[in-house]
Amino acid sequence: MSQTMKTLTMSALIGAVGAAMATFAVPASAAEEAAMEKCYGVSLKGQNDCAAGAHSCAGTSTVDYQGDSFKLVPAGTCTSMETPLGPGSLTPIERGA
């Protein structure tokens, strides 16, 4: 495909790499890298903790477990983002978009 296109000349490519390099005139300092090393990142909860005791994972031990509860309507922030399609609504879905 690139054979026929030939939209990019070699010199344009070299020029682009040069321009890209110019944005990094100041290399990252060693101090900055050392500071990065101390950072461990965001700590997210593990996903395998429920098995070790699941009651509150369950909310209740009795069966909260409707097979079909899709009379529900999306009712979070979607209603305030007011997308062009209108806020999320449910009931018989004909996909309009």
Next chain:
Amino acid sequence: MTAAAFAPMPIPPRAGVGLKPEHYAAILDTAPDIGWFEIHAENYMGAGGPPHRYLTAIRDRYPLSLHGVGLSIGAARPLDKDHLRRLRALNERYQPGLFSEHLAWSSHDTVFMSDLLPVPYNEETLARVADHVDEVQETMGRRMLLENPSTYVAFEASTMSEIEFLKGVVRRTGCGLLLDVNNIHVSATNQRYDAVDYLDAFPIEHVGEIHLAGYAPETDDNGDPLLIDAHDRPIDPLVLRLYERAIARAGAVPTLVEWDNDVPDWPTLFAEAERVEHVLRPARRRSEERSLAVAV
């Protein structure tokens, strides 16, 4: 990133707590005086990223115990070889002082159910569990501890007691046991037997670790008490009393506080570990005096 090999750090006969991401920062910032930490192995089975960065920093400072929650040792189906390899890799990477898993199953066919499901106690299950424990110990190249479960139902197919079953596994495999004292109270209540009798019959000489946790009270089909192993609140005083009895029999054993749901702030969890230390400290002293007396 080639991780530096960790020097072996045995788990001391002190109180430890389950390591929660909510507490990473507090632990690294305040360097609390706590005996050890335990992780759920499956939470650290990603290739890299923050979980391993934190765990590496904490393993640098504290002894670590590896506790699997997904191996499904009690399943009829063969063990998941890929999962066993992942466990072995974690074991090699972090050099934990102890490794434990559950007398339970959680996988059937290709489905993982993320709960510790009960098994009937009979010869067929015993043979299967013993084979699986053998395979785990051979693959990992170390002894494992098998934990007594919390159960909510019984099986008509059971032909022996839980204690007989656990003794059978130990006899056939040479594995050790993880004694969960909360599970004793929960299962004894749910199955209507006496927790003290169970504890007194437990093969305590094989216990390498103890778990403690909080449970949630519910009711069964007849409106009678049904306790749920919830890990979402402090240790019940009844369980702590049972634990004192266990320590009186066993001496000081590494003891973990498990608090996995509705996780409290670090000072609250640390205070819970202190409740355990109140029991362990005198036991450690007693065993020190004993060994001194032997030396003299």
Next chain:
Amino acid sequence: MPSLSEVQAAFSAAIFDPAAAPPRGVVGPDRRPAPRRFGVYRNNVVSALGNAIAGSFPAVRRIVGEDFFRAMARAYVLAEPPISPVLLDYGTTFPDFIAGFAPAASLPYLHDVARIERLWRESYHAEEAPALAPDALASVPEDELPRIAFSLHPSLRLARSRYAALTVWRMNATDEPVTPVDISAAEDALIVRPGAEVEVRKVPPGGAAFVTALAAGETLLAAAETAQAADARFDLAGNIAGLLAAGALRDIRRA
């Protein structure tokens, strides 16, 4: 007496079928059937797996609200329970499930937001690797530049959308109030974790085609041509600088 395999087959079938009676032989201490006791396991399984999904898709959860999310997650758990005990991998197919989930059809961008969250998680747990130093290209002789290729950073993920999924995700990734969004503006997101933190960037025109071509092993020249063909606004210098600054590249490979 049923075999262990039969006991477990019946047990797991009843777990995933809310209408099923508890399996035979599963009893209370009085040796009588105990559906409420069995229900503890059923509920634990469905709730634990639903919680794993809820934890992995917080923005989707916020967008649709708790009740809708729980119902959708429950439907997913019953339709596609995990095959691996490593739950940090669970939910890979949840974005596709949302795309086909009729009650969510009024939010056509929702599955793309879910895809960003899923890929964010993959990036978070990806293998550690140093990113290519921004000045590394300076050491490549000019006449070799067209023929070099790159290996990309193992944490790099690309989430393409016909909608403004990135804007919607960003607005819902925190608890900050949301504002109206024109969802019809297509957005591509570049997700990468060169160090400790996952970073998400909006990809400039043609950039997604460029990254996709580089990921497929194309040379710098071929990838640039592919990107320019995909979008005439493609800016090669800006994209190279952007990828280097993002830490999206790992190594230079010479053909």
